[in-house]
Amino acid sequence: MTQPSQPAAAKHPAWDTVAIVGVGLIGGSIGIDLLRRGLAKHVVGIGRREESLRAAREVGSCTSTTVDLPRGLADAHLIIVCTPVGRIAQDVREAAGFAKIGALITDVGSTKGTIVGGLDRELPHEAHYVGSHPLAGGEKAGPAAAVAGLFEGRTAVVTPGAMTRAEDVQTIKTFWQSLGAKVLQMTPSEHDQLVAGASHLPHLVSAALVAATPPASLPLVAGGWIDTTRIAAGDAELWRDILLSNRANVLAALDRFDGELAKFRQALEKDDAAGLTEILRDAKRTRDAVGS
Amino acid sequence: MTQPSQPAAAKHPAWDTVAIVGVGLIGGSIGIDLLRRGLAKHVVGIGRREESLRAAREVGSCTSTTVDLPRGLADAHLIIVCTPVGRIAQDVREAAGFAKIGALITDVGSTKGTIVGGLDRELPHEAHYVGSHPLAGGEKAGPAAAVAGLFEGRTAVVTPGAMTRAEDVQTIKTFWQSLGAKVLQMTPSEHDQLVAGASHLPHLVSAALVAATPPASLPLVAGGWIDTTRIAAGDAELWRDILLSNRANVLAALDRFDGELAKFRQALEKDDAAGLTEILRDAKRTRDAVGS
Numbered sequence: 255m256t257q258p259s260q261p262a263a264a265k266h267p268a269w270d271t272v273a274i275v276g277v278g279l280i281g282g283s284i285g286i287d288l289l290r291r292g293l294a295k296h297v298v299g300i301g302r303r304e305e306s307l308r309a310a311r312e313v314g315s316c317t318s319t320t321v322d323l324p325r326g327l328a329d330a331h332l333i334i335v336c337t338p339v340g341r342i343a344q345d346v347r348e349a350a351g352f353a354k355i356g357a358l359i360t361d362v363g364s365t366k367g368t369i370v371g372g373l374d375r376e377l378p379h380e381a382h383y384v385g386s387h388p389l390a391g392g393e394k395a396g397p398a399a400a401v402a403g404l405f406e407g408r409t410a411v412v413t414p415g416a417m418t419r420a421e422d423v424q425t426i427k428t429f430w431q432s433l434g435a436k437v438l439q440m441t442p443s444e445h446d447q448l449v450a451g452a453s454h455l456p457h458l459v460s461a462a463l464v465a466a467t468p469p470a471s472l473p474l475v476a477g478g479w480i481d482t483t484r485i486a487a488g489d490a491e492l493w494r495d496i497l498l499s500n501r502a503n504v505l506a507a508l509d510r511f512d513g514e515l516a517k518f519r520q521a522l523e524k525d526d527a528a529g530l531t532e533i534l535r536d537a538k539r540t541r542d543a544v545g546s
Numbered sequence: 547m548t549q550p551s552q553p554a555a556a557k558h559p560a561w562d563t564v565a566i567v568g569v570g571l572i573g574g575s576i577g578i579d580l581l582r583r584g585l586a587k588h589v590v591g592i593g594r595r596e597e598s599l600r601a602a603r604e605v606g607s608c609t610s611t612t613v614d615l616p617r618g619l620a621d622a623h624l625i626i627v628c629t630p631v632g633r634i635a636q637d638v639r640e641a642a643g644f645a646k647i648g649a650l651i652t653d654v655g656s657t658k659g660t661i662v663g664g665l666d667r668e669l670p671h672e673a674h675y676v677g678s679h680p681l682a683g684g685e686k687a688g689p690a691a692a693v694a695g696l697f698e699g700r701t702a703v704v705t706p707g708a709m710t711r712a713e714d715v716q717t718i719k720t721f722w723q724s725l726g727a728k729v730l731q732m733t734p735s736e737h738d739q740l741v742a743g744a745s746h747l748p749h750l751v752s753a754a755l756v757a758a759t760p761p762a763s764l765p766l767v768a769g770g771w772i773d774t775t776r777i778a779a780g781d782a783e784l785w786r787d788i789l790l791s792n793r794a795n796v797l798a799a800l801d802r803f804d805g806e807l808a809k810f811r812q813a814l815e816k817d818d819a820a821g822l823t824e825i826l827r828d829a830k831r832t833r834d835a836v837g838s
Binding site: 389390391408409411438445448449450451452453455456457458459460461462463464465466467468470471472473474475476477478479480481482483484485486487488489490491493494497498501504505507508510511512513514515517518519522523525527530531533534535536537538540541542544546 | 681682683700701703730737740741742743744745747748749750751752753754755756757758759760762763764765766767768769770771772773774775776777778779780781782783785786789790793796797799800802803804805806807809810811814815817819822823825826827828829830832833834836838
């Protein structure tokens with residue numbers, strides 16, 4: 255990950271009050287950066303458990319916290335919904351019901367088609383919502399895992415739907431850029447298709463690799479296995495929801511992956527050194543181009 | 547990786563002269579530790595290209611180098627063959643032909659069945675050879691990648707064959723322990739079976755995952771894909787030889803992996819949230835137990 259730069263605090267904060275619904279790794283890290291970079295005067299952390307909110311205050315991701323959604327949203331100009339992907343649509347709907355007139359809402363869900371499509375149909379016309387997905391995270395979760403600079407140099411995807419206002423899209427793009435992210439804009443369905451290969455298939459493959467490792471092999475694992483299976487330590491319920499909410503694209507990605515495995519199998523079965531070299535070289539070339 | 551401790555130099559070096567055939571990442575790192583820990587007075591680096599040998603001298607992995615195998619081996623009490631797995635058997639045979647009487651030879655090859663089995667049959671009775679495999683390495687290769695402490699806290703597997711002398715096995719175990727490694731002893735065929743799941747399948751899966759990633763998805767990759775595919779940047783020819791030399795075990799590991807993927811596919815196709823949770827939880831539990 256790129257080392258975060260230490261930006262000077264903005265003289266005029268972009269936001270007076272930002273409310274973050276769900277102050278885990280992503281929500282908490284957003285709060286830390288909003289405050290450290292002087293981008294917001296007040297960050298209100300909203301959660302369901304007092305214990306999580308205390309942890310969020312301790313890492314400095316909020317200036318105040320509450321379990322009371324209407325109270326937490328009362329003064330917010332920007333509302334960021336950072337709850338697990340299976341709850342986001344409902345949480346955005348609720349937030350829209352309590353938000354001030356003109357308040358802008360975004361979310362950070364890992365899939366966008368179902369969320370943005372549903373909200374396009376269901377949100378009242380006066381609500382301002384833009385879907386987004388910052389490509390950051392890790393196998394650690396929870397308020398205490400929040401860190402400064404999580405989005406620096408990373409990509410944030412903004413996914414307007416049919417009902418999204420262009421000026422709101424621009425504001426949310428600027429918001430992610432202010433946290434150091436590079437912004438890509440695409441439709442929710444494009445996003446879900448691309449992220450199936452970039453993120454959801456790797457998770458599934460990583461977990462399957464752990465499952466396929468016989469217990470007797472575990473004392474012999476080294477750096478390769480450790481790296482390849484790291485994300486299998488991610489939260490099971492979170493990933494279940496992500497995979498199910500992008501089912502069709504994940505299954506299509508799995509088909510492609512099965513096809514690549516079949517090429518490996520064939521080369522091994524035929525003792526085809528040249529074919530195997532070609533497969534490994536192509537993968538190395540692509541991987542080298544992406545870098546660390 | 548465990549942080550290497552800084553051992554005091556031994557007062558009486560365990561070895562007067564150690565010859566390392568192939569001073570890349572593994573061979574070079576052995577040389578560095580032998581010298582830094584005072585375990586050897588002289589480390590002779592033997593290679594085929596003057597350029598590699600110069601790099602080895604520059605990182606401090608040898609006290610002298612040569613491209614002349616007989617000269618390099620003339621004074622060696624311990625000979626460590628660290629060439630690519632496809633060349634090891636031949637290189638051990640050659641080394642045995644030039645070695646002093648009583649000199650002990652080991653290798654660091656990632657597969658052991660073919661190498662140890664062949665050498666059991668082919669080496670003259672007076673030769674002293676013990677197969678071993680330190681589970682260390684990385685996607686970087688070459689003499690300049692050699693580092694101190696590479697084996698500290700890692701596992702080294704020692705794989706005696708039918709002709710291996712027990713006292714030689716003990717000496718090689720002590721050798722790896724002196725570099726900080728935990729030593730496991732098993733037969734070459736046990737080793738190859740276990741390492742197929744712990745190392746060779748992960749490499750194959752990692753490369754297949756890169757190949758299955760559509761170019762359009764690459765701008766959206768983040769930490770998960772980066773970690774899961776890191777080893778796909780490994781040297782293609784090296785890995786081709788490893789996979790081919792352990793073909794039957796790799797194919798069996800691939801069968802197990804296909805079975806795990808099929809469970810994922812079925813759960814996704816059936817929209818089976820409970821089944822998916824169970825698969826992900828089991829993988830998380832195993833992965834958490836291994837740690838980083």
